[in-house]
Amino acid sequence: MCGIAALQLRNPSLHPQMGSLLSSMLCQIVDRGPDSAGLAVYNTPGLVSPGTSTLSLLGKDQGMTTAAITAGVAALLPSDAAAAARVVGDTTLVSAAVGTDLLVKAVSETLPAATIIGRGEHVAVMKSVGHPMEIAAEHGLEAMAGSQGLSHTRMATESAVTAGGSHPFSVADDLCLVHNGSFSNHATVRRELKREGVVFDSENDTEVGARYVASRLKQGDTLEEALVNLGKVLDGFYTLVVTTADSMAVVRDPIACKPAIIAETDDYVAMASEYRALAGLPGINNARIFEPEPGKVYTWSL
Amino acid sequence: MVTLTAPEAPTVDALKEQAVDLAVSTVRELNQAIHTAVDGQAWTVTSPGGKHSLAVGIDADINVTIEGHAGYYAAGMHQKGDVTINGNAGVGLAENIMSGRVHVTGDASQSAAATGHGGLVVIDGNAGARCGISMKGVDIVVGGNIGHMSAFMAQAGRLVVCGDAGDALGDSIYEARLYVKGTVASLGADCIQKPLREEHLAELAELLAAAGRTDNPADFKRYGSARNLYHFHVDNSTSY
Numbered sequence: 001m002c003g004i005a006a007l008q009l010r011n012p013s014l015h016p017q018m019g020s021l022l023s024s025m026l027c028q029i030v031d032r033g034p035d036s037a038g039l040a041v042y043n044t045p046g047l048v049s050p051g052t053s054t055l056s057l058l059g060k061d062q063g064m065t066t067a068a069i070t071a072g073v074a075a076l077l078p079s080d081a082a083a084a085a086r087v088v089g090d091t092t093l094v095s096a097a098v099g100t101d102l103l104v105k106a107v108s109e110t111l112p113a114a115t116i117i118g119r120g121e122h123v124a125v126m127k128s129v130g131h132p133m134e135i136a137a138e139h140g141l142e143a144m145a146g147s148q149g150l151s152h153t154r155m156a157t158e159s160a161v162t163a164g165g166s167h168p169f170s171v172a173d174d175l176c177l178v179h180n181g182s183f184s185n186h187a188t189v190r191r192e193l194k195r196e197g198v199v200f201d202s203e204n205d206t207e208v209g210a211r212y213v214a215s216r217l218k219q220g221d222t223l224e225e226a227l228v229n230l231g232k233v234l235d236g237f238y239t240l241v242v243t244t245a246d247s248m249a250v251v252r253d254p255i256a257c258k259p260a261i262i263a264e265t266d267d268y269v270a271m272a273s274e275y276r277a278l279a280g281l282p283g284i285n286n287a288r289i290f291e292p293e294p295g296k297v298y299t300w301s302l
Numbered sequence: 303m304v305t306l307t308a309p310e311a312p313t314v315d316a317l318k319e320q321a322v323d324l325a326v327s328t329v330r331e332l333n334q335a336i337h338t339a340v341d342g343q344a345w346t347v348t349s350p351g352g353k354h355s356l357a358v359g360i361d362a363d364i365n366v367t368i369e370g371h372a373g374y375y376a377a378g379m380h381q382k383g384d385v386t387i388n389g390n391a392g393v394g395l396a397e398n399i400m401s402g403r404v405h406v407t408g409d410a411s412q413s414a415a416a417t418g419h420g421g422l423v424v425i426d427g428n429a430g431a432r433c434g435i436s437m438k439g440v441d442i443v444v445g446g447n448i449g450h451m452s453a454f455m456a457q458a459g460r461l462v463v464c465g466d467a468g469d470a471l472g473d474s475i476y477e478a479r480l481y482v483k484g485t486v487a488s489l490g491a492d493c494i495q496k497p498l499r500e501e502h503l504a505e506l507a508e509l510l511a512a513a514g515r516t517d518n519p520a521d522f523k524r525y526g527s528a529r530n531l532y533h534f535h536v537d538n539s540t541s542y
Contacts, residue, residue: 028352256431256449259393259411275371275392276352289371289390291411291430294450 002167002180003029003132003153003273004260006241008248008300009146011267014282018044019144021281023136025270026151028277030132032180033153036166037135038127040118040176040243042148047093047124052082053100055107056118056125056170057092058163062111069094072110077102089139090163091117091126100173115164115201120174122147122245127166147302150243152178158186158205165202169210174245177213179206180273181237181258189234209234213242227251227297239292241271247301256294263287269300325349329356339364352392357385360402374411377404380421393430396423399440412449415442418459424513431468434461437478443513453480454490462509464517472525476532480525481506483517492531498524 005025009015018041026037041047048054062069069085073094077083083096083106092114096103100119107114118125126139132153136142152167159165168176183189186205189212194200198211209230216226223242227249230240239258242249250271252260263270263278265287272278281287292298320343322332333355336345341363350356354373357366360383368376371389378397385396390408399418405426412430415423418440425433425442431449434442439458450468453461456478466484473490479502480493489495498506498520506519 256412261411274352274373275390276354276373279351279371289409291409294431 001032001155002178003032003277004151004178004180004239004241004271005029005273005277006148006150006178006243006248006250006271008148008243008269008302009267010269010302012147014267015043015147016145018146018149019141022144022149022151023133023141024280025272025277026136026141026153027133028279029151029153029273032273033155034131035156035161036127036129036154036163037132038117038125038152038154038166038168038178039136039139039141040123040125040148040150040168040170041141041144041146042122042174042243042245044124044144044146047088047144048095048120048122050121052095052097053103053119053121054093054095054124055100055103055116056123057094057107057111058115058117058127060087060090060092062092062114064111066092069110073103073106076106076109088124089126090128090135091124091139093124117164117201118168118170118176119172120170120245123170123174123176123243125168125170125176127168128163129161129166147246148243148248150176150178150241150248158182159203162202165204167206168243169204169207171207171210172214172217174243175210175214175217176243177206177210178241179209180239180260181253183209183234183236183238185235205236209238209240223247223249224297224299231295239273247299249297249299250292251297252292252294254295260292261289262292262298263289264300319343320345321348322346323348324351324353324356329353332356333358336360336362336364336366350389354392360385363402371408380404390427391425395425396421396440399423409446415440418442420459422509422512428465434459434478437461441509441512443509443515445513445515447484450487451490453478453493456480460505460509462506462513462522464515472527474531475527477527479505481509481522482525483522486523486525489525492528493525494528496524496526498522 066085074083081096085094167178170176183205186208239260344365347368350370352373358378364383368387374392375394377385381400387406391410393411395410395414396404399421401421405424409427413432426445428446429448433448433452437459443462447465453472457476463482467486469487470490472493503519
């Protein structure tokens with residue numbers, strides 16, 4: 001069992017409340033996954049900025065000060081890249097006005113042991129082990145603004161309870177994936193992706209799903225096509241939520257054991273494992289509320 | 303030393319409507335109160351907020367109205383009373399219902415009325431997958447559609463669907479009677495269409511009326527067990 005809560009805000013006037021709304025949803029899914037948690041927030045001022053790439057690194061302690069990280073990364077980038085490193089909760093964010101590939105190269109050289117858990121122009125990813133609400137509080141979710149937010153509470157089954165095994169998995173620019181369920185043939189798909197040159201960070205089954213989706217998107221699939229293809233290749237139980245810079249997708253496996261409920265209004269699309277996570281959203285009494293059908297891919301774009 | 307005293311007998315007014323606001327009270331307090339309720343009482347529950355296990359274990363002729371959406375296992379293990387949910391219900395609505403009535407004005411999630419032994423479950427909207435799974439005598443009337451694997455291993459009772467049914471309806475069914483007005487995506491193993499005779503039209507009319515519906519019984523098709531799967535057949539002896 002795991003818990004998912006995701007929110008896409010269609011009405012920009014709600015952007016300042018993104019964090020508080022997501023936090024209120026998250027607190028209702030803690031029971032479903034109390035061992036670890038993760039967050040992905042999009043277009044959050046203070047964490048990311050337009051025209052700048054941001055990498056999210058696992059852990060606040062990278063073995064050197066943020067000033068030293070900034071200097072180390074800056075030395076490897078063009079002088080006008082304005083590299084900057086800072087710590088938010090248990091996450092280190094490094095940003096610079098260069099493409100993500102170049103920034104990944106500079107960060108990997110400066111911090112060879114760092115695990116990159118998020119990358120892109122729009123997204124910041126934060127994850128840790130412990131009580132989900134403490135993780136959210138440590139990162140200051142309540143006060144965050146943004147256009148989209150994704151949260152996950154984990155009850156580990158397929159791999160160890162580690163921060164690296166927490167969701168979301170963000171393996172391509174601005175792409176995040178969270179999973180309630182388990183993939184049964186992840187080892188097979190992992191081997192196939194490795195043969196294609198894909199590099200993995202963890203032993204986690206969901207990372208295979210995320211790498212698979214990233215691989216399909218790279219080959220030209222739309223988000224919807226990538227998830228349809230995922231259903232053909234990956235076997236197991238799943239409710240997945242996938243977010244990109246400007247869209248959100250939900251899909252359940254054809255057996256649909258894992259729950260999902262969606263609320264849609266003119267102001268937002270919200271998805272959660274259980275209705276109680278949606279109950280506190282503004283205008284919920286007039287929202288269109290439905291359970292996504294088995295095996296059907298739903299997408300919403302901003 | 304603690305002196306234990308017998309709790310005072312409940313002094314509830316049977317005719318007075320009881321109100322429970324779940325923004326203030328806990329689910330435990332609600333359930334404890336309805337377990338000590340007396341016949342004829344009526345309860346209104348507000349701010350349910352999708353909480354789980356609302357109004358479970360009722361064993362008295364009481365009326366409970368939930369104003370809003372309920373979470374998992376609402377009205378589970380239900381006997382005698384009448385529960386109305388003015389909203390949607392989560393997984394496992396009226397699970398193992400024995401008697402009485404449970405009515406949801408919106409949709410119900412998967413496994414509605416699972417293993418129900420008796421009583422009536424009415425869902426005005428759609429029901430998710432596995433509606434009436436292992437039903438053992440409960441009657442279920444769904445105004446909308448039902449999901450896949452509904453009435454799986456159904457043993458007794460009636461399932462009425464005014465919309466469409468998903469894949470594998472009545473898979474491994476024993477003896478329940480299934481009535482579907484719309485289309486059936488596919489029938490499960492050993493489930494077949496059967497003739498709709500006078501007695502079936504009559505019981506269907508009764509069930510629809512009990513659910514407050516005006517659908518025409520003649521528009522439905524009946525499905526049930528081919529009885530090939532659970533009777534031993536000598537041709538299959540080598541399979542055991």
